[in-house]
Amino acid sequence: MRRHEGAGFVRESTRRPRSVLLAGPDPPWPRLALVTASTPRSPLVARPSHVRVYGNDHSPWVQAVLLGLHEKRIDHTFALAPPLSVFVRSGVLMPAARFDDGPCVLDSERILVALGFSEVSEGDRRALQAVFGGGALRRTDHAWTFWHRFSFVGDGDPRLVRRLWHQFWRAFSIFYFFVLIRLAGRQVRRPSRDEIVEQLARWQGRLGADALFFGGEAPDTVDLQLFGLVQMCASIPGPSFEAIRTDPKLDRLRGWISAMQRRFAAYDHLYTARAFEPVCPEIVPASPAERCAYWAGAASMWLASPVTIPLVLFFVRRVRRTGMLRDDATPGRRATSK
Ligand SMILES: N[C@@H](CCC(=O)N[C@@H](CS)C(=O)NCC(=O)O)C(=O)O
Numbered sequence: 392m393r394r395h396e397g398a399g400f401v402r403e404s405t406r407r408p409r410s411v412l413l414a415g416p417d418p419p420w421p422r423l424a425l426v427t428a429s430t431p432r433s434p435l436v437a438r439p440s441h442v443r444v445y446g447n448d449h450s451p452w453v454q455a456v457l458l459g460l461h462e463k464r465i466d467h468t469f470a471l472a473p474p475l476s477v478f479v480r481s482g483v484l485m486p487a488a489r490f491d492d493g494p495c496v497l498d499s500e501r502i503l504v505a506l507g508f509s510e511v512s513e514g515d516r517r518a519l520q521a522v523f524g525g526g527a528l529r530r531t532d533h534a535w536t537f538w539h540r541f542s543f544v545g546d547g548d549p550r551l552v553r554r555l556w557h558q559f560w561r562a563f564s565i566f567y568f569f570v571l572i573r574l575a576g577r578q579v580r581r582p583s584r585d586e587i588v589e590q591l592a593r594w595q596g597r598l599g600a601d602a603l604f605f606g607g608e609a610p611d612t613v614d615l616q617l618f619g620l621v622q623m624c625a626s627i628p629g630p631s632f633e634a635i636r637t638d639p640k641l642d643r644l645r646g647w648i649s650a651m652q653r654r655f656a657a658y659d660h661l662y663t664a665r666a667f668e669p670v671c672p673e674i675v676p677a678s679p680a681e682r683c684a685y686w687a688g689a690a691s692m693w694l695a696s697p698v699t700i701p702l703v704l705f706f707v708r709r710v711r712r713t714g715m716l717r718d719d720a721t722p723g724r725r726a727t728s729k
Contacts, residue, residue, distance in 0.1 A: 439490040441466045445473040446485030447544055447564060448660040449626040451523060452499035453486040454619030455612070459503045461658045462610060469547035471561040481715055482706030483564035497715060499619075500612060508612040515613055521590050522620050522631075525582045529629035531572045540627045541565050542685050545677040555684040558677065562688025563699065570703045587634050588641065595644040603650045610651065618651045625662035636666060 442465055446453035460467045472478075477487050477495050487495045488502045496502055500511055511519070531537045546554040546561075582590070594617060598605060605613040624632035635641060635648070649668050655661060656671045664671040677685070692699050710716055 438463075439465060439493075441468070441491055443467065443489045444469050445471075445477065445487040445489075445495070447471055447541070447561065449541065449544065449623055450485050451526075451616065451619035451623040454622045454660060455499040455615040456486045456488060456502050457660055458610075458615045458618060458655060458658065459506050459508055459612075461655060462615070463506055465506070470557055471544065471546045472557040472564070482710055483567050484706075484710050484715055485564070499616065503612045503615060508615065509606070511612050511616070518590070518593065519613070519616050519620065522594070522617070523623075524579070525587045525590060526620060526624045526629065526631040528572060528576055528579060528581050529631065530627050531569055531576070532629060534569070536627060537569060538565065538689060542682045543674075543676040545675060545681060551680070554681055558681045558684035559688035559691075562685055562692050563702075565689065566692040566699055567703045567706065570700065571707060584630055584634055587631050588638050591635065591638075591644055592640050595641060595647065598643060598647055604647070610654065614647075614651060618648070618655075621648055622660065622662045625666060632666075 442460055444453065444456055444460070444467055446456075446469075448454055448457065448469070457467075457469065473481075473483070473485075473487055473495070481487065481497060484497060486499055486502065487497050489495050490505065496505065500516075504510055546557040548554045548557060599607070602608075604610045605617070610618070621632075621635060624635060635644065645667065648663065652661070652663060652667050652671060653669055656669060660674060661671055662674065664673045676682075
């Protein structure tokens with residue numbers, strides 16, 4: 392089980408805690424929560440006692456949330472398949488997170504802001520999306536590699552039966568992304584290596600002269616999302632990962648990756664563990680039983696394609712029509728309820 396106990400929360404424990412009744416609209420945690428004093432860059436936040444994250448750790452946005460929870464030492468569990476009520480509302484859209492007994496919240500930035508990290512500027516959001524597009528579009532270049540790499544992702548539920556069910560059912564999300572990327576690949580031009588390097592070089596140019604992180608002395612939302620993107624690229628290595636690893640113009644970016652890797656050396660979802668210094672423990676792969684359940688799910692999704700393809704198209708349209716993929720961090724972002 393991937394579960395992290397909430398000890399040693401250095402960044403916030405050094406501040407004087409202040410008990411405040413939480414007011415204001417739409418908090419992702421129950422009202423009357425205890426909140427802590429915070430810096431001007433991070434709004435008042437509650438410290439949930441437990442967060443349940445739904446998604447797949449190949450997703451950069453799921454990675455960003457898991458990294459944020461790790462950074463804050465917040466107890467959390469990770470499930471590959473959402474509950475049915477969340478699936479009905481938002482399909483496989485990930486990440487979704489449940490703070491204690493509150494409603495499920497969508498969108499990595501929204502979740503990270505609720506955890507006390509900063510909002511991202513519109514320009515940074517677009518630049519992150521550009522890196523995402525460059526990496527994501529190449530993921531299905533080799534169909535077998537795509538399906539096979541996903542088979543190793545483990546589920547965090549303590550009960551075997553639930554883990555097997557999650558593995559079987561999450562095959563729908565892999566099927567969904569396979570169809571979506573293949574369809575998008577027909578409509579969107581793939582960036583060349585030079586364009587990928589240029590996008591990444593712009594990011595490294597943003598690092599302050601002496602700063603270890605984009606957030607300054609500690610990682611902030613942009614660090615978590617960009618490092619999440621690096622993890623996505625490493626999870627199924629393609630041209631973006633090759634550029635990140637080897638391009639001579641990206642030395643500073645690699646320095647930042649190493650700084651992040653040092654900070655997250657004990658993190659459970661590190662796809663770059665062996666690719667960058669310091670070398671870290673590799674991810675524990677799913678058990679053979681879980682992988683069998685995943686492959687049974689994958690076969691079922693293909694066999695049931697007269698049903699599953701229309702279901703994919705239904706959710707692709709629904710997610711876009713209802714604005715669930717919106718990029719801005721202002722109010723109006725969607726949260727699915729229980
Ligand atoms: N802005 C969202 C983006 C989330 C997102 O794009 N998630 C992808 C997985 S990497 C997804 O679930 N996409 C479903 C879809 O595009 O329909 C966030 O930061 O959470």
